[in-house]
Amino acid sequence: MSSQGDCHATGASRGRIATVEGIASVLLVGNPNVGKSTLFNALTKARQHVVNAPGTTVALAEGTWRTDCADVTLVDLPGTYSLIARSPDEQVAADAVSDPAHDLAVVVLDATALSRSLYLLGQVARAGRPIVAALTMIDLAEARGLAPDADALSRALGVPVIEANGRNGRGLTALGEAVTDALTSPSFVTGVTVRRREEVIRDRLSDAQELFDWVEAVGDAAVAASAPHATFTDRLDRILLNPWVGPAAFLAVVWGVFQLTTVVASPLMDGVARVVQGPIAGWVSSALGAIGAPTWLESFAVGGVLAGVGTVLSFIPLMAIMFAAVSALESTGYLARVAVVADRAMRTLGLDGRAMLPLIVGFGCNVPALSATAVLPHARQRLLTGLLVPLTSCTARLAVYLLLAHTFFPGSAGTVVFAMYVASVALVIGWGLIARHTVLRDITPEPLIIALPDYQWPHLRTLGRSVWTRVASFTRKAGTVIVVAVMALWVLQAIPVRGGHDIADVPVADSAYGAVAQGAAPALAPMGLNDWRIAASLVAGIAAKEVVIGALAQSYAIDDAGDEATLGEQVRATVERTSGGAPGAAALALMVFVLSYLPCLATLAEQRRLFGWRWTAAAAGAQFAGAYGLAILVFQVGRLL
């Protein structure tokens, strides 16, 4: 531990290093997969949150780093190979580096790929930033017979080079000291000419060549060359990237992630819902009863507020599991391989191989699938993938297919349900191609040129922290929207529009909600489903697909929603009447409609958070129109058969 006296030359005591802007701002810059996020987590611990980069949907982690001398704001920039950006994410890194509002850059140097790291450092130096370098992955480099000498490197560069390991905390204190020193007396890289911001570079290739020559000179001074030899990673890659085993291994991983969302997360979600609706709801009711609150208030507290909070809470285990799975895959180095294995297939949609994983997760639940798009490096590709995610048929929709398929196609229910999944994949491909050739024409599959990191065990503490940060961010932002929406649904159900009922004591048919459904029902006539109860369940299904069946049961005033035979019979009787004698075609139309008419509110809220409301609204509108047309087509063609 350093004493107060060690705190830089000015003798300042521990506190904030004041700058014109206030607290000093330090950027963390580095190539992808160099242990940058592990370092960030080790430095900021729990004092971090996710923010969007100014004017973009690119998420950045920002945190407070309490060094022994001062608190500084640390910004974890997207990993990049170069500041000559080829994607919006890389542009965010480039913009931040050239923004004078930041006081210092900590450039993370990967000891196993020093020249690539030094090139980036050279670019940061050209931008005129003061620099402190953190040398990571030293253990891996030593295992490979490459041992860069931090002192020699520091002499060659003219800035402090600190060996730092976010996994075991080694070197972090020294890094903190170097940074606080550099904030008071800035250290600049020698041998690199600083560029003015407005300077125009005519020939980028020969301009880069200057830096390559500089990198070579610095690298020669710091690392003894040795012939690389095949490592454990190379041997494992021979299996996991094998043309035959590779795709199978990838599908196995995807299946495992899918299992996690259904097998592990579902009971947890049910458990949370049961606790909220059971003991907690009972406790709230009796507490409100005890203080003499009116019935409507009790109903609002339980059916509105608590139901909304319960919906959000029940999502948390699912989100946490998904984030953990994706973060683990990323930190082991496997996600970089997925990009390679799935690349060719995803190229037809203008996407990158990495887009495969979120789409598969979507079949479990769309909400964590949207968050999983964060693994995609390009904002445009994240957008397209994120807009396609709602077309993947989540498990909540499966419940609707099961009821309808068993009721209307008792002999071939399995085939019908399977067909819905085929339809879901077809919709993803179809809408993907349409979007690619219309609104997202600027999306072009980039050449895939990525570094494959060494395989590593995930670092549990880093994993835990990043899961916590992301879940907190989801709960704060999407959670608020969900709670408000469920409360609004309650209000609609509580308002009597006819029959002279009291507020919050209304049969569904006489509520504002029922009136809306009755108004909407005729729109379902072309698909043979002109019935207010079906319309009502679809309206409720916008809140969450889980409530479609429950809302149907409520409308038929069945006490036990679990009694599906009775519910099925009632629905069948209704559909036989509305479809004019073609109930099968109408049931298929209903399933197709439920598959894609609108994403649930949690999905919409998450989309809005990631892509803004314009994209979310436009995609939802297009999807709704498409589903409407498709359902009509299914019914009209189906009833002729």
Next chain:
Amino acid sequence: MPYVYPEFMLLSALAPGSSAHVRTVSTESGVVLRLREMGLRPGALIRMTGRASGGSRIVTVGAARIAIDGTTAALIEVEAA
């Protein structure tokens, strides 16, 4: 000894385990630059680690392992080392 002409070939045609020096890359300058940034600069010694599913090639440059999609790999001319 008769003069042996240097053997030029495409990176995509390089046999696993063999080494080569990068010569030229014929594609748009942004991609050429990114390849150079990743270490595939003219004259750099690379080793073909293998061909992955989906047609990508895995090459080693120095100590770094780089994956390049098949189309791009076919734009890189190398000289057998």
